[in-house]
Amino acid sequence: MPGEAAPWDARAYSSLVDIAVAAGIMTAWQLTLVAISPVLQIGAWLTGGNWNNLVSWSTYTLVFAWWGWQWLERGITGQSLGQRLMGVAVVDEETRRPIGPVRSLMRSLTHVVDVLPLWAGLARPAWDPKRQTWADKIHHTTAITVARPPQVPRQE
Structure with a gap:
């Protein structure tokens, strides 16, 4: 139901999508660098670099651009790419509005509190009544369900 606390699995899947896309971009970039490495090496040799x-x-x-874009998107719209695909949005606990880019970045950095123990x-959203991580509690945010992008119907 839109507006309710997002289930743990939707939150987890949205994070996995974000990580998978980032890994795909980085892999493609590294393969590109390997392919053009002879040109880069010759250029470096000629310039002494x-x-x-x-x-x-x-x-x-590239890494900072990707994650910066994700933090900016989550702050402005409430959703990263993975969250948009899974129908999850991070919003202020009281106003139910997106939290802004700076607060989004701070919340992401605070996830270290969730990871260390x-x-x-x-995993806390699986049993927490409000389905919040410790970072959500600290920043007074919550993840809610929202409408997912429309699906293209299959032809039979």
Whole structure:
């Protein structure tokens, strides 16, 4: 039911989608770098530079861009890509509105509290009455169910 606390499995699946997409992007980038590495090595040799620096900086930039976009999206719309696909939104506990980019980033960083004690905080929504992680409790947020994107009907 839209507006109710999101079930634990929907939250978990949405996180797995976000992680899988990020892993796919990083894998594609690394394969691209391997494919063009001879050109990068020649360019570095001709300029006296180190192509490993380019690889490192471009990889870090891509990682930060991906997660920055996710935090921005979650802050503005209440949903990351995975949450949009699974019909989950992170909202303020009282107003039921998106929490904003800064609060989204802080909430994501606070998930370390959920992870440190044997990942117990991430499993907490399975038994918590409000289905909140410890990061949700700290930031007064909640994950709710919302309408999923429309599905394309199958042809039979």
